[in-house]
Amino acid sequence: MAVLIAGPTASGKSGLALALAKERGGTVINADAMQVYRDLRILTARPDADEEASVPHALYGHVDGAAAYSVAQWLADVAATIAEVQGAGRLPILVGGTGLYFAALTEGLAPVPAVPEAVRSHWRARQAREAPEALHAELARRDPVMAARLRPSDPQRIVRALEVVEATGRSLATFHAERSRPVLPLGPEVERIVLAPDRAALRRRIATRFETMMEAGALAEAAALADRGLDPSRPVMKAIGVAPLAAHAAGRLDRDAAITRAVAESRQYAKRQETWFRNRFPDWPRRAPDFP
Numbered sequence: 652m653a654v655l656i657a658g659p660t661a662s663g664k665s666g667l668a669l670a671l672a673k674e675r676g677g678t679v680i681n682a683d684a685m686q687v688y689r690d691l692r693i694l695t696a697r698p699d700a701d702e703e704a705s706v707p708h709a710l711y712g713h714v715d716g717a718a719a720y721s722v723a724q725w726l727a728d729v730a731a732t733i734a735e736v737q738g739a740g741r742l743p744i745l746v747g748g749t750g751l752y753f754a755a756l757t758e759g760l761a762p763v764p765a766v767p768e769a770v771r772s773h774w775r776a777r778q779a780r781e782a783p784e785a786l787h788a789e790l791a792r793r794d795p796v797m798a799a800r801l802r803p804s805d806p807q808r809i810v811r812a813l814e815v816v817e818a819t820g821r822s823l824a825t826f827h828a829e830r831s832r833p834v835l836p837l838g839p840e841v842e843r844i845v846l847a848p849d850r851a852a853l854r855r856r857i858a859t860r861f862e863t864m865m866e867a868g869a870l871a872e873a874a875a876l877a878d879r880g881l882d883p884s885r886p887v888m889k890a891i892g893v894a895p896l897a898a899h900a901a902g903r904l905d906r907d908a909a910i911t912r913a914v915a916e917s918r919q920y921a922k923r924q925e926t927w928f929r930n931r932f933p934d935w936p937r938r939a940p941d942f943p
Contacts, residue, residue: 652743652842653733653742653744653835653840653842654671654742654743654744654745654843655746655841656668656846657748657753657932658846658940659846659925660921662921663848664846668744669702671742672744678709678742679698680736680743680745681711682729682745683746683747684886685891686712687711687712687713688712688887689712689714689715690715690876690887693864693867694869694893695890697711709736716876716879716888717879719885722751722755722760725752725755726752733834733835745835750927754931756835757833757837758830759832760830761823762826762830763819766814770814770817773817786810787801790812793817797816797823797824798812843935849939857914861913864892865910869892870896871900873896874897876888876897877897891913891916892917895908895912
């Protein structure tokens with residue numbers, strides 16, 4: 652038995668996971684790519700100390716910000732954690748907003764090599780200036796197998812396929828064929844939930860939550876991370892709110908502008924998450940969260 656809870660940022664996932672863990676004797680396991688970093692508790696909305704003390708939590712804040720923690724590393728960590736939790740007779744409750752984590756967990760992980768930044772930048776620039784249909788035509792020329800699998804109206808996945816074939820000389824389909832066995836195959840014993848809040852209510856909640864983060868010390872947290880002088884390409888440096896708040900702390904951006912930018916980034920991210928879950932997990936039951 653296991654419970655999987657996905658959904659956009661600020662949709663109430665952690666609260667639902669906590670309630671279910673108390674009710675069913677569960678352990679809350681993190682499935683969010685940013686909440687693994689110990690440097691950012693506030694800006695990534697990690698469970699607070701009281702919440703972590705109320706029921707067992709795992710894979711939160713266990714990675715230093717200097718690390719480039721990968722999906723493969725999380726998958727290895729979560730496999731061991733699930734086995735440990737189940738061995739103790741507790742219910743694993745996996746919760747987070749990183750769709751790729753859930754996909755790797757339930758479908759297996761394709762061994763796709765890292766794409767060089769120059770290749771990635773080239774195709775992202777073309778995505779910004781060209782119609783998806785033109786990119787799909789290019790994919791059909793370079794990788795007809797993947798082109799046949801993707802809709803011409805799906806630019807993100809088209810560009811991903813183009814990046815891979817250019818970087819490796821192989822179709823993304825060949826990597827998919829080598830996918831590892833899933834850690835948690837979907838079946839009747841795996842309960843799945845996608846929180847699907849009203850769009851307007853979620854936008855309001857995101858703004859309100861960011862003000863709460865500011866009151867809780869988000870500015871100091873971002874400034875402390877910036878002071879470490881980490882490589883800007885590290886995943887932790889791309890967490891929502893880090894760049895504008897670090898700029899504010901350094902005197903390059905006023906407070907209102909920093910908050911406005913961070914809230915806008917968070918809303919855009921929530922929209923991308925909603926689209927991802929809708930397209931990739933269409934059969935996962937949707938549930939409206941309890942906030943208005």
